[in-house]
Amino acid sequence: MRIPVYALAASVGAALLLSPAGWAADSASVMYMSPAQIKWGDAPPNMPKGGKMAVLSGDPSKAGPFVARLQVPANYKIAPHYHSTDEDLTVISGTFYFAEGDKMETKGAHAMQAGSFHHLPAKTHHFAFSKAPAVVQINAQGPFDIVYIDDKDDPSKAAAAPKAPAAPKK
Numbered sequence: 001m002r003i004p005v006y007a008l009a010a011s012v013g014a015a016l017l018l019s020p021a022g023w024a025a026d027s028a029s030v031m032y033m034s035p036a037q038i039k040w041g042d043a044p045p046n047m048p049k050g051g052k053m054a055v056l057s058g059d060p061s062k063a064g065p066f067v068a069r070l071q072v073p074a075n076y077k078i079a080p081h082y083h084s085t086d087e088d089l090t091v092i093s094g095t096f097y098f099a100e101g102d103k104m105e106t107k108g109a110h111a112m113q114a115g116s117f118h119h120l121p122a123k124t125h126h127f128a129f130s131k132a133p134a135v136v137q138i139n140a141q142g143p144f145d146i147v148y149i150d151d152k153d154d155p156s157k158a159a160a161a162p163k164a165p166a167a168p169k170k
Helices: 005-018 155-160
Strands: 052-057 064-072 077-082 087-093 095-100 110-113 117-120 126-130 134-142
Touching: 087 095, 087 110, 095 134
Parallel strands: none
Antiparallel strands: 052 064, 064 134, 077 126, 087 117, 087 134, 095 110, 095 126
C-alpha cells in the first residue's frame, strides 16, 4: 500500500509537534532576564557620549546573532551612518526618531513610540535621534559596525584626533 507524500509529511509533522523533543529548546540556551539584571555600561566609543548600552545575548563583536539595548538621554543624535548587516530595532520605552538619508534632516523622521519595530537592510544610510530619554533594542548579526557617512561624525575618530597646541603665554 502506497502512502501519499502529503499524508506521510502530515504524520511526521504531527509526531514532531506532539513530541517534546520536536519543539523543546536546548536547555543550555534558555535565558530569563529581569530589568534589574540588565547590566548597563557606556555605549562604545563610536557612539555619541551619554548613551548607555547593555548586551542581553550574544556578542556584537563576533559573528552570529546578538541582542543589545541602547539607552539614550534627551537630545541624543546618531549622525547618518550604515551597518554591514541587517538591523532590527524595537523601541522599548520613550520615543526614538529614525530616518533614512545622508543628512540629518529631522523634519521627515519617523517618531517610533514604545512597542514600535523598525527593520533596516544592510548598508541603508540612516540616522536617529531623541527628544526625550528612550530605550531601543537592537537585534542583528555580528560583527556589528557603524560606518558614518561623514568620517568627522564618528565620535571615536574625533576623540583620537590630536588637540591643537595651546597658544604660548605672553
